[in-house]
Amino acid sequence: MTQPSAKALVPFVSVDNMMRLVHHIGIDQMLQDLVAYIEEDFRRWELFDKTPRVASHSDVGVIELMPTSDGEAYGFKYVNGHPKNTAEGLQTVTAFGLLADVYTGYPVLLTEMTLLTALRTAAMSALAAKYLAPKGADTMAMIGNGAQSEFQSLAMQAILGLKSVRLYDKDPAATQKAARNLADSGLDVVICSSPEEAIQGAQIITTCTADKQNAKILTDNMVGAGVHINAIGGDCPGKTELAPGILSRADTFVEYPEQTRIEGEIQQMPADFPVTELWQVITGSAQGRRDPAQITLFDSVGFAIEDFSALRYIRDKVRDTPYHIDLDMLADPDDPRDLFGMLQRAKA
Amino acid sequence: MTQPSAKALVPFVSVDNMMRLVHHIGIDQMLQDLVAYIEEDFRRWELFDKTPRVASHSDVGVIELMPTSDGEAYGFKYVNGHPKNTAEGLQTVTAFGLLADVYTGYPVLLTEMTLLTALRTAAMSALAAKYLAPKGADTMAMIGNGAQSEFQSLAMQAILGLKSVRLYDKDPAATQKAARNLADSGLDVVICSSPEEAIQGAQIITTCTADKQNAKILTDNMVGAGVHINAIGGDCPGKTELAPGILSRADTFVEYPEQTRIEGEIQQMPADFPVTELWQVITGSAQGRRDPAQITLFDSVGFAIEDFSALRYIRDKVRDTPYHIDLDMLADPDDPRDLFGMLQRAKA
The missing domain is CATH 3.30.1780.10 (ornithine cyclodeaminase, domain 1)
Structure with missing residues (x-):
């Protein structure tokens, strides 16, 4: 033959x-x-x-x-x-x-x-943060310490020069696992016992939890000025992580609005809720972060x-x-x- | 590891x-x-x-x-x-x-x-013919002798007990190839030099040509009473094999009407052209062939x-x-x- x-x-x-x-x-x-x-x-x-x-x-x-x-x-x-x-x-x-x-x-x-998806998801988060996080951001709160958490931390380190990651998960075993996996990374790893503790001093807050319901991992009063929120876990209808009040105060950046309005954090908001497409920030046709006090939100659902x-x-x-x-x-x-x-x- | x-x-x-x-x-x-x-x-x-x-x-x-x-x-x-x-x-x-x-x-x-697609396409044709071809059909005209032709012939033999296949292709080399491949099949293989010759005595006419345009492989006057037409080659917009006059005289059976109206022979007909879904014939909720003189057409495009x-x-x-x-x-x-x-x- x-x-x-x-x-x-x-x-x-x-x-x-x-x-x-x-x-x-x-x-x-x-x-x-x-x-x-x-x-x-x-x-x-x-x-x-x-x-x-x-x-x-x-x-x-x-x-x-x-x-x-x-x-x-x-x-x-x-x-x-x-x-x-x-x-x-x-x-x-x-x-x-x-x-x-x-x-x-x-x-x-x-x-x-x-x-490969874990790697590209982390790379996507870091790319968005490169354009949206406040200048000199070096500390990230990592809320949700599942399979994606180490990749997120390493990508922010590789692209933004992140120095410190503050880990929190409702399951302490998950946090222990992530801390162990990041022990040799060169990052300063801080184990936190509440979301409130995790966000202390963080310029970037990444949420990546697995709850399949409209959860409020971040409540409105937790998010102050000058923060970049990298919201990964809200990625299907009925699954969100942020209180709507945060969305009202933040400028929201998305991958593909048609998909994000169904699957992302903004499914909680009206159909005409204003968003900016990230690709336009990258090409320069739309503005990314415009001042240090602004709250930016990357409402990430993952796109083809x-x-x-x-x-x-x-x-x-x-x-x-x-x-x-x-x-x-x-x-x-x-x-x-x-x-x-x-x-x-x-x-x- | x-x-x-x-x-x-x-x-x-x-x-x-x-x-x-x-x-x-x-x-x-x-x-x-x-x-x-x-x-x-x-x-x-x-x-x-x-x-x-x-x-x-x-x-x-x-x-x-x-x-x-x-x-x-x-x-x-x-x-x-x-x-x-x-x-x-x-x-x-x-x-x-x-x-x-x-x-x-x-x-x-x-x-x-x-x-596997070649095999399932031939099996699908034979399944349709089992319900639609006239009783005792034992001769098939096979018009278009490309990659699908031998599989079609063998499936009709295995399921219907076909005895004779009459081959025609505008490229005689394709017909020679098919005849060679079917030499040991037990089928009586007849090489024909025109579509008119191929359909002589055939109760089943299978068209499977590769022309990507609205062709008329079968013209209206070629198709007489009591024939089952198995039309395989019309399978995308702009690609058909039958003269519209044949469709007007035949009872047409399809896989999934929503798809066939776009891709099949019936794309030449009005949007409300009457068709019968083959699955209903198989379950008995619709009639297949109702008399020996009827012209039946399986307008096959292949479905998931x-x-x-x-x-x-x-x-x-x-x-x-x-x-x-x-x-x-x-x-x-x-x-x-x-x-x-x-x-x-x-x-x-």
Whole structure:
């Protein structure tokens, strides 16, 4: 049997190989690179084919496909969200993604995206903070110490020069875990026993909790002038973290308003609640932070273009490394019209 | 490093393994099995989550995602359509698919679907013909002898007991190829030099040509009483194969009217052109063929549920065979909240 041609083979990055790739590049370097790739794509925001995610809901969770294209490459992410999974020893969120060549329609990369999403989400937060956090911000309150917390802390360190992270979680074991994981990071790690303690002296407040209800992780009186709020955990209908009063006082920045109004913190506000699109801040067509006393809010829900940037990055980086295998995923008969002949010849 | 748990591993069926699986089961048996799986899913049509396909168009082609779910399993197919690819030695259509468990959101199968789509398309045609073709139909005109033609012929043989296939293609080399591939099939294979010759004595006329324009492969005067037309090739806006006069005289059966009105032969007809949904014929709530002289038309464009049936079938069949490998595609930390710890431990 003849071997399939190179184009019929799709490079696949497993979880194991993704971990090797991260350590090969270095996590700080990778976070910086991801910020650069996302920033590049946000600068050309307008040319992307933007579709709302395609969701399939059940009683216990959701499965989503998030496709987008820049006209040259096409990418999509498969991601599930099943809060009850944790109690069964499974991941709440798992993800994988695919990048394809628009000109041929052939896939060019298949990769795990659970780890990659954690990295791109942290990179996205750091990119927003680069444009929105007060100058010289060096202390972050990290409220919610789950799977995303260490990545958030390291990204703020790599991009903004964060010096101190103040950890709080309603489950002290989660905080202990995060503190342990960050022990060698060079960050000053402070374990806090209340959200109020965590926000003391912090110019950046990141909320990333898993409550699936309209919670008030931050109440109105907790947020003072000159703070940047990086709100990650409110990311589906019915799930928010901030008191509406904070939104009224803050200037709110979003990825894709059509999606954020359904899934983000601003689902609590009227449909015409004013927001600024982050890509416009990055291109300079809208203002980011305008004075030190302002409260800025990045109401982050995650958008397909961020995954696209991450897929582009992995495609570029994995090419000359051993951190992938080639999958024989595309039928490749010598004569495209003779699929049956290919099948018959395989019998022999 | 600890190995990922069984649930974090996703069985993958490569093109090579799919070919082995087909020969292991036997192509006739597999076509019969696929008909049974599709028929089972058409019987429970109403409980499926039906979304139109999500398409990303470019100047040279289209990339589509086709998701669906029955509430227990979730499936989607990635498929491209690039007519210009053939001239570059690439496939016009390539496909792969994924099946996931709705309860956990975890993928349970990743598989090539170029070959599998050819098989399910032929099975779908045979299933429709089983309900619509005149009793005792044993001769088929096969107009268009490309990649789908042999699969169509074998499916009609396996399901309906077809005895003779009359081949025609405007490219005689394609007909020679199909005749060669079917030489050992047990079918009486007749090479024809015109569509008019091909349809002589045929009770079933299958059209599967690749013209991307409103073509008239069958003109009105070619189609007489008592014929079943299986129209496969009209499957996107601007691409049809039948003269409108045939549609006016035939009773038309479709998969999913919302999609067929955009992509099928009936795109030439008014928006309220009467059609019957095939699933209703299968459940008995609508009539199929009602008299021997009637002209029936299956205006087939391919629907996500057919791919779902095929994915279910492969999941069930591949389980106890060596025809798959396990992909480490899902991150699986011991503590779901400790993704970073998993990454750090991989460094050692």
